[in-house]
Amino acid sequence: MSVAEPRRIVLFRHAKADWPQVNDHERPLAERGRLEAAEAGRRLADTGIAFDLALCSTATRTRETWKLAVQEFPHRPKTVYEERIYEAAPGELIALLNETPDDVRNVLLIGHNPGIQALAEILSGSADGEPRDRMSERGFPAAAFAVLTTDGAWKNVEPGTAALVDYWAPSD
Template sequence: MLTLNLIRHAKTNQVSPTGEDYDRALLDKGVSQANVLGNYIQTHHISLGKVICSSAVRTQQTRSIICQHLSEQCDFAFSRKLYLCSHSEILSVIEQVGKDEKTVTIVGHNEGISDLASHLSGEFVHLRTSEMISFTFPFDSWEYLIGGTGVITFQYRPAVFLPLPIS
C-alpha cells in the first residue's frame, strides 16, 4: 500500500522583491498556517515519508516550517520540475524521486496540485493555501497510479485568523 500526501504552500505575498513569481515569500498568515499544519501533522502522528518540494521560495519556506514541528527527521528533496507544473508532471517526479518510498509528500502549487488531487480521487478537489490531503493506494509501485484509484484518508486546512492592525 502507498500513501501520498499533497500540501499546497502557505499564503504568500502577491509580489516578490525581484518581481519574479518564483521568489514570492510567505506572509505572516502563511507562516502561521504552516506552523499550525506542522503541529497538526505532529500531534496526529502523520508520516510524511519522503518530502518532495518545489524549489520556489514559498514552498521551501512552507516545508521548512512544517518540518520544524516534527519529532522525526524530515527526509526531503527539492525539484524545480514541481514549480507551476501539471498533474502529470507531478506524477513523473513522484515515480522518479519517490520510487523506493511507500509514503511520499509533495509540497507544491496550484493548479497542478489540485488537479492531481482531483485526478487521483475522481472528484473535484481544490486545495487552498496550506491545505493538505492524504491518499492511500492499493499498489506497491508509484507507476501504477491512475485516475480514480486514490482513497482520501483525510483533508485538513489550518484556520488562521490574524488580528487586524490598529490604526
Template sequence: MKILGIFRHAKSDWNDARLRDFDRPLNARGRKGAAVMGLHIRDNAVGWKRVLASPAVRVTQTLELACEAAGETPPITWDRRIYLANSATLIDVLREQPDDAGSIIMVGHNPGLEDLIFDLVPDDGTSPLRDIVEEKLPTAAYAVLELDIDHWADLREGCARITHLVRPRDLDPDLGPDFAR
C-alpha cells in the same frame, strides 16, 4: 498500498511586485499557518519516508516553518518540476519514486495539487473530503490519500481515496478566509 500526502504551500506575500513568482515569500498569516499545519502533520503522523517539494521560496519557507514547529526535519528532495506543475507532471514525478518509500508527501502549488487529487480520487459521490477540495484547496491545506497500488510506477487515475483533509482554518479560525481584503 502506498500513501500520498499533499501539502500546499502557505499564504504568500504579494506586496513586492518586483519579485518573480518563484521568489515570493510567505506573509505573516502564511508563516503562522505553516507552523500550525506542521504541528498537525506531526500529531497525525503517517511516518513520511520521503518529502518531494517545489524549490520555490514560499514552499521552502512553508517546510522550514512546519518542520521547526514539529521539531522534525525529514530529508527533502527539491524538484523544480513540481513548481507550478500540472497533474500529469506530478504523476510522472511520483511514478519515478522508489518502492521502498511507502509514504510520500508532496509540497507544492495549485492548481496542480488540487488537480492531482481530482485525477487520483474518483468523483463517485462517496467522498465528502473530495467535495471540500472541489470548493478549494486553500493555502497550507494538507490531505492524505491511500493509493491502491504496490508500485509508484503503477500510479493511475482513480486509484486513490482521500482519508484526511485539514485546512488551516480548521485548526485556527484566524487563519480562515479574510473577505475584507
C-alpha cells in the same frame, strides 16, 4: 517493504505568500503564511504519518512553508527540492511520483495550485466521502493538505488509483 502495503501521498499546498516586487518563483511567505505553515505542520504531525520522503518545489514560498512545517514533525524525512514541481500540471506530478523508489512508503509533496488540487481530484477519481465533501466546499486554499492512500508500486500511480482519506485547510 512489500509493494502490497498501502502507501500514502500527502499533497500540501504552500502557505499564504506575499506579493513583493520579485518574480513569482521568489515570492516569500506573508506573516499569515508563516503562522499557517506551522499550524499545518502540527496538523500533519497529528496524522501520525511517518514520511519517508518530502518532495518540495524550489520556489521560495514552498521552501519556507516546508522549513516551518517540518519543525513540528517528530522526525525529518529526506527532502528533495524538485524544480519540476513549480508550475507543474497534474500529469507532470504523477510522473514525478512514478519515479519514487519502492522502499518509500509515505510521500509528502509540497507544491502549488492549481496543480496540487487537480492532482488530489484526479488521483482520487470520483470517490465520495466526507474528506471529498470538505475539499469540494473549501477548495484548496494556502496551507491545505490532502491525504491519499494507494496500493502497489509507485510506478503504477495514475488517475483514479488513490483514495482521499483526509483533508485539512486552515480556518479563514
